[in-house]
Amino acid sequence: MQDPMRLQLMLAKPTDTALTYNVPYADLARPSQGPSNPYKTTQGNVLKRKNALTGNAQEAVISDATFTAQHRTFQSLGYTKDPSVNGAFVGDLAKAQALEGRDVIQMRPSREESAAFRRKRQKKGDASIVDGDGAYKGPWARYQDDQMYEDEAALGEEELASDEEYIEEAIVPARDAVPTKLTSDYQDDLANTETTEFNGTAQYDYQGRTYMHVPQDLDIDLRKEAGTQKNYIPKKLIHTWKSHTKAINALRFFPNSGHLLLSASADTKVKLWDVYHNRELLRTYSGHTKSVTDATFSPTGTHFLTGSYDRHMKLWDTETGACISRFQTSTKAVPHVLRFHPASDAREFLAGTSDKKIVQFDTRSGAMTQEYDHHLQAVNTITFVDDDRRFITTSDDKSLRAWEYNIPVPIKFIAEPYMYALVRAAPHPAGKAVLFQSADNQIVVYASTDRFRQNRKKCFRGHNNAGYAIDVGVSPDGQFVMSGDSGGFVCFWDWKTCKMWHKIQAHEGAVVCAQWHPRESSKVVTAGLEGGIKFWD
Numbered sequence: 001m002q003d004p005m006r007l008q009l010m011l012a013k014p015t016d017t018a019l020t021y022n023v024p025y026a027d028l029a030r031p032s033q034g035p036s037n038p039y040k041t042t043q044g045n046v047l048k049r050k051n052a053l054t055g056n057a058q059e060a061v062i063s064d065a066t067f068t069a070q071h072r073t074f075q076s077l078g079y080t081k082d083p084s085v086n087g088a089f090v091g092d093l094a095k096a097q098a099l100e101g102r103d104v105i106q107m108r109p110s111r112e113e114s115a116a117f118r119r120k121r122q123k124k125g126d127a128s129i130v131d132g133d134g135a136y137k138g139p140w141a142r143y144q145d146d147q148m149y150e151d152e153a154a155l156g157e158e159e160l161a162s163d164e165e166y167i168e169e170a171i172v173p174a175r176d177a178v179p180t181k182l183t184s185d186y187q188d189d190l191a192n193t194e195t196t197e198f199n200g201t202a203q204y205d206y207q208g209r210t211y212m213h214v215p216q217d218l219d220i221d222l223r224k225e226a227g228t229q230k231n232y233i234p235k236k237l238i239h240t241w242k243s244h245t246k247a248i249n250a251l252r253f254f255p256n257s258g259h260l261l262l263s264a265s266a267d268t269k270v271k272l273w274d275v276y277h278n279r280e281l282l283r284t285y286s287g288h289t290k291s292v293t294d295a296t297f298s299p300t301g302t303h304f305l306t307g308s309y310d311r312h313m314k315l316w317d318t319e320t321g322a323c324i325s326r327f328q329t330s331t332k333a334v335p336h337v338l339r340f341h342p343a344s345d346a347r348e349f350l351a352g353t354s355d356k357k358i359v360q361f362d363t364r365s366g367a368m369t370q371e372y373d374h375h376l377q378a379v380n381t382i383t384f385v386d387d388d389r390r391f392i393t394t395s396d397d398k399s400l401r402a403w404e405y406n407i408p409v410p411i412k413f414i415a416e417p418y419m420y421a422l423v424r425a426a427p428h429p430a431g432k433a434v435l436f437q438s439a440d441n442q443i444v445v446y447a448s449t450d451r452f453r454q455n456r457k458k459c460f461r462g463h464n465n466a467g468y469a470i471d472v473g474v475s476p477d478g479q480f481v482m483s484g485d486s487g488g489f490v491c492f493w494d495w496k497t498c499k500m501w502h503k504i505q506a507h508e509g510a511v512v513c514a515q516w517h518p519r520e521s522s523k524v525v526t527a528g529l530e531g532g533i534k535f536w537d
Contacts, residue, residue, distance in 0.1 A: 058084055073103040194287030194314070196321025200280055211274065211282050212302070212319050214257040218276060222257040222519050226429070231475040232522040233492050233502045234536035239279050241533040243271055248527035250294050251471075251513040255301045258518045260318075261525060262304060263533060266291035270306055272318070273533070275517075283321055287314055294338045298345075303363075305349055307335030313351060315363055325366055331355050339382040339391075341405065350391070352379030358393055360406075372408045374401060380469070381425040383434050385448035392434060392448065394422035400436075402452050412452045423469040428495075429478040433458070437472045441465055443483060443493075462500045463491045471514045473524075482524065484511030490526055490536075506534060 051057055060083040074080040077099065079091035089096040099107070125136040204210060214222050246266035253275075254260035260282070261273040270285040270292060290309035297304045303324065307313045313327040313335050329335075333353035341348045348369070352358050358379055360370035377396035384391045385402075390411070392402050398419045402412035424437035427448065433455065434448050445458035463485040470484040480501065481493040490511055492502045507528035517523040524536045 060084060069103050069105050076104055192326065194285075194323035196286065197284045198282070198321070199284060200274070200282045201278065210319055211260065211272075214259055215276055220519060222259055224519070226256070226476045226518050229477070229521050231477045231479050231516075233480065234504070234522045234524045236537060237534055238537045239535040241273055241279070241281070241535070242531070243281050243284075244269065244531040244533075246291075246531055247529040248513050248531060248533065249292055250296075251515045251525055251527055251533065252295055252297055252304070253515055253518055253525070255297050255299060256518065258520070260301075261533075262295055262297065263527065264292040264295035264306060265531065267531070268292060268308070270295055270316075275535075279535075285316055285321055287323055288312065293334065293336055296338045296340060296349075298340050299342050300345070305338045305340065307338050307351065309334050311335075313338065313361075325363055327351075327361050327366060329353055329355070329357070329359050330368070331357075333357070336379055337382050339384065342384055342388045350382050352382050352393060352395075354378045356395070356397075358382065358403075370406055370408060372403055372410075374408075374410050374413075375399070380421065380423050381436070383425045383427055383448075385427065385431075385434060392425070392446070392452070394425065394436060396421050398422075400446065400452070414446075414452065414454075423465075424472050426472045426474055428474055429476060435460075435472050435474060435481065437465060437470055437483065439466060443472055443481065458495075458498060460493045460498055460500075462493075462503075463489065468510050468512055470510070470512050473514055473516045475516050476518055482514055482516060484514045484526065484528075486510040488528065490514055490524070504536070506536070507532070 062083055070080040074091060077092070077095060079089050079093065079096040079101075080103075081101070082088040082090050089101060122137060122141040124138050124141050126134050127136045127138075129135045200211065205213070241261075241263075244263065244265040244267055248263055248265050250262075250264040252262040254262075259275050261275050262270065263273065264270050268286070268288045268290060270288075271281060272283045272285075274280050274282050285306075288306065288308035288310050293307045293309060295304060295306045297318075302318055304316050304318055305313060306316065311328060311332045311334055314323050315325040315327070316323055329351070331353075333355035335351045335353050337352040339350050341350070347363055348360060349363065350358055350360050356373065356375045356377055356379065358372040358375075359368050360372075361367070362369050372393070375393065375395040375397055376399070379393055379395050381394045382391055383393075388405070390402060390404055392400060394400050397415070398421050399413065399415035400419075400422060401410040401414075403410050420439040422436040422438055422444070426435045427433075428435065428445075432448060433445050436444050436446065438444050441461065441464050443460035445455040447453050447455060460481055460483070463483055464487055465483070465485065468484075468486050470486070473482040474480070474495070475482070479495055481495055483491050484506075485491055488505055488507045488509060488511060490504045490506045491500060492504075493499065494501050506526045507530065509529040511526050511528050513525075513527040515525050517525070520537075522537055525533060526536065527533045
């Protein structure tokens, strides 16, 4: 038995350049033990230089055609030539010996063998002969098999003798049942059937007021001007709303006060929530047959619009839940984004659709009053700027266009080679810039003044949004920028320095909706693909 302490002293690290103990002559003369080092050369004690991750790959001069032929041979037959040894093979050596080492090129049939496989075709004939033997057939010349089938068919059409009688082999038609009125009648259009349900505890308070009344019994005044107080980053979860069964596509706070929250989901439902007091579900609006794409409040909050993949846009009464009007484009396109004109008092709205157009509707007459048709792909965002006299639109065609309201000719067109699709937008409270969620994992900023130039000094990075249409938001005082993330995070940046301030793990899946409360100092609402809505403070 050898001394374990002595063995431990003898073991040296590969990186050591000196021994820490005196080695006896018997150990120096002892033969090497253990497996041989495959990377060690026979000359000296130098390791081979590795030119590949797994070892040393030898170079061999071989043409592309030869390599392709040998590669196909190995895929088809299971063997190929060894380029380093002349006449040697690798792979299935038994099959290589049986086929005499031929590759796929050498195993191709000859021209004579290929011609034997082909079907014989009739000669094209002489163009000067119209009928009879040798008549011109050209591209209509048949194959021999077709001629055989034609001869067999001709036998069945021979003329009958004088004492024979022709009997027609008729096919008796099947007698189908007479269709009933239920099977032949048109299916009811469920998109024109709207229902609503009140889910709260009480529809009226002790003074007979509905949930539209802005509460006054809170620690904060919801009627004061937005942006007058300093905002902070939220840190903790204070409430979770769960009622939707599919992903949330849009979240909207009640204008100005923010005491109600509207959510539109892929489960075809639109729901209204109480932000304060009991924080309960107040009302459910049902009327769409497919996923709801967007929802937006009117400037006063008394009405809201919804758009859906069922190609319908509907105007709802927030208090009663009644559907007031239905809208649809002439091409029946899917509305992607809806925005009321802020100065029209819910009389006009814009809709960006999947057929590259922005259409303008009048809610009183239900007629389409204007059409802005210059984008090349589906429209993603609509943002009103410059005291609501102009608006900016972005599209999947990776461009940005600015328009005068009611004039269907763009006043500014921006499309650079480095630009990506801008999928979401949010105006800065100062009114001089608009933030856009770019599909290359960054938030870019464009001026909302006359020139509409990109502010290259303002760029917010650090989150991942590729593949999703993720909301971007700004705090009411304009100090912080907020965005969701495909990994379930909510990210916050400082507006002035563009540095990431904080990051919250909010949901398990992608956070596609994130909105800042218009009156609170640090309250944020988020929603993801799982259907839950979370309230942060």
